[in-house]
Amino acid sequence: MSQKDSFLHLARPLGPAPVGAQPSTAPLSVVIQPPAIFSILDHSLRRPSDQDRVIGTLLGVRSEDGTEVEIRNCYAVPHTETAEQVEVDMDYQKQMLALHLRANPREVLVGWYATSNELNTFSALIQNFYGQQGDGTWPYPAVHLTVSTVPGQEIEARTYISAPIGVTAERAADSCLFIPVPYELKYGEAERSGLELISSAKDREDRSQGIITDLESLERAIVQVLDMLERVSSYVNNVLDEEATPSSALGQFLLNALSLAPKVEAADIERDFNAHIQDVLVVSYLANTIRTQIDLSNRLATAALTMGTGDPLTSEGGDTTNTRGGDNNRGGDNRRGGRGGRGGRGRRDGPSDQ
């Protein structure tokens, strides 16, 4: 979906609008985060069967001067659209916004989305609603994001801001000029692991994927890297055999990459490696010993009583109470022993993981 469109913004005479209510039409750049896109796609799937497109509100943050908008979140707003009229549930929009603000006070209203690439008269109406004074994004322009979700075609997203247009104030209320603005899809460092898992399911028939363990993902990454190394080395071999065309730029690049390998004495590597691997293994061993000890301690704590004859708790009398006390003490001793051992080990744990 990376689009290479370029935009040229020209200043133009603005249409009639109430004095002082002039929204800024300066171009801005839009950043879209994956949760928002995912949410729009989900909403598109859940639209009523008789509706071609659904709309919703975009939430996000705006840079101080308003030239950069980051769309972080969005929610669906019910609306009905016929050939003659459009109805947006404004009450719903207001209450939902209030609910979202309670959970996420920093994300403000930045615009709206529609799940069709079409821009029509109703788009202009809705756009003016979102950009209005009071409840809207004024004085900043409202961002309009369209995501086409036609089956069998590529998903295409576009972002717009609007400028008022029309000869009279009445005409200006239901029309506007959509100005395309550039956008970027960006994901954060933290989202990377989630996206990895999600995209690993993209080639699967059932479109689902279980959680991968660290070791599995390491293995896959290594296999992939080996594959790429193989490709490079076969190219280099082909060049050496004079079967492929050499390229000095590629050669330089490879040489630079190879020179990044540190030069260390073999003995040093051997020593550091052994020291470290021992540390790691000791930590692992201790962790498992601790686990066993804890298990043992729990078992002893609850098993000590049943080792006597019958259940001493139901009977009364001096003799049984005495044995019960004895049993309990024995349990206590056992546990004390276990704990002592653990404590000692715990202290040794410290330096070994440095």
Place this chain on the structure above:
Amino acid sequence: MADILKETPLKAVQVEALVVMKLIKHSSQAFPTTATGSLVGMDVNGTLQITNSFPFPTVDVPATDGHQQDTASNLAAAAPRAKANVAYQNEMIKFLREVNVDANNVGWYMSTSMGNFINANTIENQFFYQKEPNERTIALVHDVGRSSQGSLSLRAFRLSPAFMIAYKEAKFTTENLQKSGLRYQDILVELPLTIHNSHLLTSLLHQLPSDAPREELDFPPNLSALQQDPNTPQPPLFPNFDSLDLSIDPFLEKTCDLLLESIENHHTELNNHQYYQRSLGREQAKITAWQQKRKAENAARAAAKQPLLPEDEWQRLFKLPQEPSRLEILLNSRQVEQYARQVDGFTATASAKMFAVKSNLLPGE
């Protein structure tokens, strides 16, 4: 209908990609404070499909120093069972229903770091959910710390029926534990979890450039052209090359620290129990002494033909100390187990990477 549903136990959890992304976003924004929120979805033949989620409202605590941050974290951790949030959740679900989202509450989620989530708070939240609105609810736990060093860590948990009963009675004495046979391994039941993508999302993912082009490309004229080539493919999302990162020791260290902390807790709890047992023993010794004295007295009275004194008066005279609850020990043990397994996982990858580095630096050995 409810009866039919009850017959098939929950077997698996299927999480929509949207929920995964929302969860990650919320957790990483709130980090290091705990993030909690609600999950909505549907139960289809024992598979719980989680299709949407929303965060709980944040409580405004000026987080300036460490102490206040702790309060914020505590408030957030207790959020799922707070009264105000139940109302918020119901309202949100009511609105979501209008836009055709599966409007059933199926559980809650929380973020954690390095698997440090098995505590009384989590248990109480899940108990609250499993007890009241709907028995078939789960807790999703997203581990921010572990996810940042490799693959995503997202797990689904439920309380076991045995533990539910025990927790309802709130009796975690040695005697009860013996009777029910409840062990710390049985507190939480982990459900297998899968991630599911919608058709539209699959098509979006296929549009994103991921792999290096397979066809032959033109050679760059020089090095700088190569480095500035706009067609250079971004590292693909999958497989994630971040997992090749060699610095794994910090995570191992952190887990060891947490493990030691848990052992400290265990130690404290054991001390409590020993104290209880010592005082119990003392009281029992007193009772026995009293009983023997009374017996001797009665024997003397019988010989003197006097009326016998009652022998069960000790129950009024002496009060046996209350046994401290073993719940804390159980949870702590479960936490230790969790850490130990985590250490196992880390050492496995760490040693694999170390051998790789070694053979790379010492070729031919």
